[in-house]
Amino acid sequence: MARTRPENLPDFEMPPLDEVVLGVQFVPPPRYRQIYAGAVWDLYRSEFPLVEEQIAIAPAFETFGVTRGPSFNFEVINGPAQNRFWFLAEDGHELIQFQQDRLLHNWRRLDKEASVYPRFETMVTKFERELNQLQTFFEGLGQRALEINQCEVTYINHIAMEGPSGLTPDEAIKLINFGGKKAEAFDLRFAERIDSDGGSPIARMHYRASIGQKTNTGEPVCYLELTVRGAPEANDIQSAIEFLEMARRKIVTQFAEVTSERAHEVWRRKV
Amino acid sequence: MTQVRRYDTGTTVVSLRDHRDARRGLSDNARLSFERRDPEWKNVVMRRLAELVALNRGWDGFDAPPVEFHNAYFSVQMLQSICSVETPAPAIVPGYYGDLQVEWHSAGTHIELHVKGPNRVEAWRSTDETGVEGEEIDLSTDFTIVAKWLADLTRAFRDDDRARA
Numbered sequence: 001m002a003r004t005r006p007e008n009l010p011d012f013e014m015p016p017l018d019e020v021v022l023g024v025q026f027v028p029p030p031r032y033r034q035i036y037a038g039a040v041w042d043l044y045r046s047e048f049p050l051v052e053e054q055i056a057i058a059p060a061f062e063t064f065g066v067t068r069g070p071s072f073n074f075e076v077i078n079g080p081a082q083n084r085f086w087f088l089a090e091d092g093h094e095l096i097q098f099q100q101d102r103l104l105h106n107w108r109r110l111d112k113e114a115s116v117y118p119r120f121e122t123m124v125t126k127f128e129r130e131l132n133q134l135q136t137f138f139e140g141l142g143q144r145a146l147e148i149n150q151c152e153v154t155y156i157n158h159i160a161m162e163g164p165s166g167l168t169p170d171e172a173i174k175l176i177n178f179g180g181k182k183a184e185a186f187d188l189r190f191a192e193r194i195d196s197d198g199g200s201p202i203a204r205m206h207y208r209a210s211i212g213q214k215t216n217t218g219e220p221v222c223y224l225e226l227t228v229r230g231a232p233e234a235n236d237i238q239s240a241i242e243f244l245e246m247a248r249r250k251i252v253t254q255f256a257e258v259t260s261e262r263a264h265e266v267w268r269r270k271v
Numbered sequence: 272m273t274q275v276r277r278y279d280t281g282t283t284v285v286s287l288r289d290h291r292d293a294r295r296g297l298s299d300n301a302r303l304s305f306e307r308r309d310p311e312w313k314n315v316v317m318r319r320l321a322e323l324v325a326l327n328r329g330w331d332g333f334d335a336p337p338v339e340f341h342n343a344y345f346s347v348q349m350l351q352s353i354c355s356v357e358t359p360a361p362a363i364v365p366g367y368y369g370d371l372q373v374e375w376h377s378a379g380t381h382i383e384l385h386v387k388g389p390n391r392v393e394a395w396r397s398t399d400e401t402g403v404e405g406e407e408i409d410l411s412t413d414f415t416i417v418a419k420w421l422a423d424l425t426r427a428f429r430d431d432d433r434a435r436a
Contacts (some may be wrong), residue, residue, distance in 0.1 A: 027341055027388070059344045061389055065352030065418040101341065149341070149389040201413050231390045231412050 003007045003121035006084045006249060009042055010256035013268035017117055018158040022127045023097075023104035024240050025059060025150040029143035032100050036141070037085050042134045044096050048087035056099045060150060061229045064193065083098075094118075103134055110157075110216075120248050124241060130238045143230025148240045152229040153247035155255065158214060159222040165266045171221040172263040183209050194228065194250060203243075205250060207258070224259075227269060237243040315360035316350060322363045331367060339369035345389040346373060353418040358425050378431075380424050381405070384417065396420050 005011070041051060084099040093115045097104040105127040109115045135146045159172045169183065170176045176188065187210045194203040208225040228247035232239035258263070336365035346363075350373070362374045366385070373384040385393040390411045396403030408416060 027339075048281075059341055061345050061348040061412075063345075063348045063352040063412050063414060066355065147388075149345075209335040235390075 001189060003067055003125060005119070008271060009108060009154060009249060011232050011268065012264070013270055016157040016159045017109070017155060019106060019108045019154075019156040020117070020120070021104055021106045021152070021154040022123060022157075022244055023102060023103050023152045023154075024046055024131065024146075024148045025152075026235075027147040027149060028100040029138050029141070031143055032138070034082055035085075037098065038253070040098055040134065040137060041087055042086065043137055044087050044130065048089055048094075050088040050092075052086040052088065052091065053206070054084040054086060054097075056082050057102060060152070060229060062204045064151070064204075074103060091115075097195050098134075103131060105130060122150055124244055124248075127244070128237065130168040131240070135237065146237065147235045148232055149235060149239065151227060151232050151240050151243040151247065153244055153251060154225060154227040154229060155251050157224040157255070159263070161211075161220045161222055163203065167222070167263055167266060169209065169211065172222060172259055173224060175207070175258050176209065194230070203228050203250075205245065224255075226255060227244050282392060297433065310354060310356045312350070312358055312360035314364065316347065319363045320346065323363065323371060330365070335365070335367045336369050337363050338371045339388075341389050342369060342371055342386050346371060346386050349373075349392065350413055353414045355425060357429065358421055359408050359426070359428055367416070370390070375421070375424055377424060377427060380427065381418075381422060382417070382420055394420075398423075399417055 041048075052121060065162060082100045084097055084102070085095040087098065089095065091110075093108055094112055095106050095108075097106065105123060107118060109117070130267045131146065138144060159169070160166050169186065170178050176186075178186075187208075189206070189208045192205045192207070193201050194205055206225075206229070208223070208226040208227075210223050211217065213219055214221055214225050228250050230247075231244065232243040256269070291340075320338070320343040323338040324340055324343050326335075327333065328336050329336070349388075359375065364372050364374070366372060366387075370385065370387050372388070373386065375382045379399045381395075381397045383395045385395075387393065392410045394408060394410050394414075394417050395405050395407045397403055410417070
């Protein structure tokens with residue numbers, strides 16, 4: 001059955017959305033070796049015929065207890081290094097990222113004129129299919145089903161600062177107040193706990209905002225990045241998809257809450 | 272006269288008040304600041320986990336695998352959620368299936384956290400109040416209760432140190 005957008009979820013005709021990432025992290029299958037990455041690519045190659053290699057992403061786990069300071073990472077070099085692979089569509093707008101413990105699906109705007117955001121419902125349907133394909137592949141190697149231990153959704157926005165619809169960061173984002181100063185640079189990061197209806201923590205939303213430049217045009221933009229990350233209720237694909245849907249609702253709702261009425265007019269809010 | 276302010280994060284800032292002797296040769300806004308103090312347990316834990324992840328298969332004399340990397344990584348995140356700067360470093364022992372156990376033992380209190388996998392922890396504590404049977408809880412990602420257990424244990428350690436001093 002085709003997925004439909006939840007009613008009453010904030011919606012914009014021209015949102016400053018530049019990239020969306022859906023991702024899961026799973027226990028590395030014990031018999032997986034990097035040489036199998038080519039066979040994994042074959043699962044998706046018809047739609048993603050190009051490939052690049054990147055450094056692997058470190059594991060990420062959201063845990064809850066006392067308020068904590070900056071986190072520190074744990075790294076062990078023990079045995080061959082595993083890479084992260086990007087399987088890209090011809091036009092580069094969509095890509096799958098794969099490493100021994102992660103699968104992610106990105107959409108990127110890249111060229112404003114040519115790219116239309118496919119919408120979350122389309123992306124999550126594709127991602128669910130991709131997860132099932134990967135699970136079937138691992139089971140064929142004699143591995144257990146995917147044991148998913150974290151899920152995440154990220155929405156990255158590029159808010160134009162110049163031109164007729166340009167907005168300064170403090171004009172666009174209610175969290176920011178420069179007190180009348182014209183900021184040349186800033187970097188704001190904070191995290192907020194997301195609780196279940198019963199009051200227990202289920203995820204964390206990470207907010208990040210800063211001033212930067214678009215790589216292709218050099219025009220200044222304000223980045224506003226929202227990520228929801230946490231453990232799904234169970235470690236199967238269905239639970240992961242449910243988490244991603246919850247994460248998307250939270251991000252879209254919070255995006256509308258933390259941005260200004262003026263920005264909503266520029267982006268033509270519909271709902 | 273110098274004023275020393277210590278923040279919860281362990282950062283110490285020393286500011287020099289408007290005092291002639293203290294300010295000699297220094298600007299009006301002179302301050303010294305020290306880097307955030309890393310918790311002592313951090314280096315102990317990192318070293319130990321690196322050892323356990325690098326164990327050879329059969330380290331137990333049979334066929335036990337090394338501690339799984341995801342389990343070690345999750346343990347670090349868990350410890351960040353429950354330990355303060357003053358928490359004593361735990362002992363960490365490997366399990367037989369790539370799992371591990373994080374433990375604190377004092378005269379009156381024992382805390383053991385069995386990390387069976389990411390998001391799967393069996394937490395157990397015994398105190399003078401609970402007796403040797405102790406209390407056990409299965410936890411996933413919320414370790415608030417264990418943070419309270421550790422705060423009690425850390426306080427007891429600190430009180431013991433002061434009594435001996």
